[in-house]
Amino acid sequence: MRLPFEIRNPSLLDELVPYVVATPFNLPQLNLNPFGVPTLPEHVIDPLRLDSETFLxxxxxxxxxxxxxxxxPMPRWVFYDCAELPGAIYGLARPAQTLWPRARDLFRVPDDYQGLVPVSMYVAIPMxxxxxxxxxxxxxxxxVFEQEQVTDLDLxxxxxxxKGLALKAFQVQEFWGATQWLSKALYIHVKFGPLNLSTAWTPAHSESETLTYGFRxxxxxxxxxxxxxxxxxxRPAPDFWLDGHDQKGMIALQDRIEAGERFVIPESPRPVAEGGVRVPITRVA
Ligand SMILES: CC(C)(COP(=O)(O)OP(=O)(O)OC[C@H]1O[C@@H](n2cnc3c(N)ncnc32)[C@H](O)[C@@H]1OP(=O)(O)O)[C@@H](O)C(=O)NCCC(=O)NCCS
Incomplete structure (x- = not known):
């Protein structure tokens, strides 16, 4: 499979196949051909069916x-109540027959299973x-595969x-997310452009060091x-940098957001030698 434009690692779409988890009620709202990458009908998983159990x-x-x-980690009921039923899951998978032996062990794949084994997923919920x-x-x-030396493939x-294909598949126009200042995923989220900050310190979340962000x-x-x-x-130039461990800085930024100022994370964080990151922040009008 090929996308109609160049991507960072085209071999991913040669080695993996897309899957979607959605109920028959949500499925018609999704694009099963994001940017021309087809999801085969047999790779659409219906969480309402018994034969979906192993994949789930x-x-x-x-x-x-x-x-x-x-x-x-998510309890199984959270998967069902907060993902499979109200929303959708999109990801890339490997057929069990061609799965690498070490991955088979990590997943504890049943010997007689012939379906897909998911190696990535994006879950989103409509608002x-x-x-x-x-x-x-x-x-x-x-x-994990790199650390465990599961495969020589470049992943x-x-x-x-x-995430890029999933947002296209879900036909998202306005995106919201929440992540932690030290999360590696922040490197991914900023690839979509500057992130509008709605919170910088979030005691409503189980991790207060969570930021809430969005983009069009x-x-x-x-x-x-x-x-x-x-x-x-x-991408606007940064006005200042917030250390990923600096709780006082997060609370100060939260105070400014609540006072009506608006900020974005304009570009990628920078790793710091002692561990952690510095995250660029720009004040916007
Ligand atoms: C976070 C996670 C999804 C990343 O997956 P991945 O397949 O490695 O992601 P990608 O390769 O697409 O992107 C990672 C980016 O981070 C960058 N990155 C990671 N660590 C970095 C570092 N220390 N310094 C600079 N860049 C770094 C990579 O260079 C890459 O960017 P690039 O493509 O421009 O080089 C994966 O580690 C994961 O599942 N983590 C656990 C769950 C989690 O935290 N999910 C996110 C919740 S919001």
């Missing part, structure tokens, strides 16, 4: 392998305004490609996220 169990294992170390969605979960096994860009979804933003070198998004 493997999806939960994917979540455990990626979010477990972050301390935020009441048409076209507005909340991104609930992004998982990519690329870093660089898997997380970014998955355009084809340019999606192409940029997947690594199309022909797209250049406008």
């Amino acid at each position: 169990t493997l999806l939960q294992r994917l979540d455990g392998l990626t979010f477990g170390p972050e301390g935020m 009441p305004k048409a076209g507005m969605w909340f991104g609930h979960n992004l998982s990519s096994l690329a870093p 660089r860009g898997l997380g970014s490609l998955t 979804v355009t084809d340019e933003a999606l192409r940029a996220s997947m690594g199309d070198p022909t797209v250049t998004l406008a």
Whole structure:
């Protein structure tokens, strides 16, 4: 499979196939051919059916392998109540027959299973305004596979490609998300363009060091996220930098947001030598 534009790692679409989890009620609202990448009918998983059980169990294992170390694995009921039923899941997978042996062990794939094994997923939930969605979960096994030496395949860009195709598949126009200042995923989220900050310190979340962000979804933003070198998004210069461990700085920024000032994260964080990151912040009119 090929996209009609250049992406960071085209081999991903040669080695992996897309899947979608959605109920028959939500499915008609989705684009199963985002940017011309087809999701085969047999790769659409209906969470209301018994024969989806093994795939959904493997999806939960994917979540455990990626979010477990972050301390935020999803209970199964959260998958059902907050993802499969109200929203949708899009991701890339490998047929069990061609799965790498080490991955088969990590996933504990049943010997007689012939279906797909998910290696990435993007979960999002629609909000009441048409076209507005909340991104609930992004998982990519690329870093785990590299660490565990599961395969020689180059899986660089898997997380970014998955989120970019998923937002197109879900036909998102306005995107909202929440992540932690130190999350590696922030490197991915800023690829879509400057992120509008709604919170910088979020005690309503189980991790107060969470930021709430949003952006308008355009084809340019999606192409940029997947690594199309022909797209250049406008990015204002940073006014200051926030250390990813600086709780006082987060609270001060939150106070300014609540007082009516508006800020964006204009570009990628910068790693710092001692560990962690500095995140650029720009005040906007
Ligand atoms: C976060 C996660 C999705 C990333 O998946 P991935 O497949 O490695 O993502 P990608 O390769 O598409 O993108 C990662 C980007 O981060 C960049 N990055 C990561 N660590 C970096 C560092 N220390 N310094 C600079 N850039 C860094 C990579 O260079 C890459 O950007 P590039 O494509 O411009 O080079 C994956 O690690 C994961 O599932 N983590 C656990 C769950 C989680 O935290 N999810 C996010 C919740 S909001």
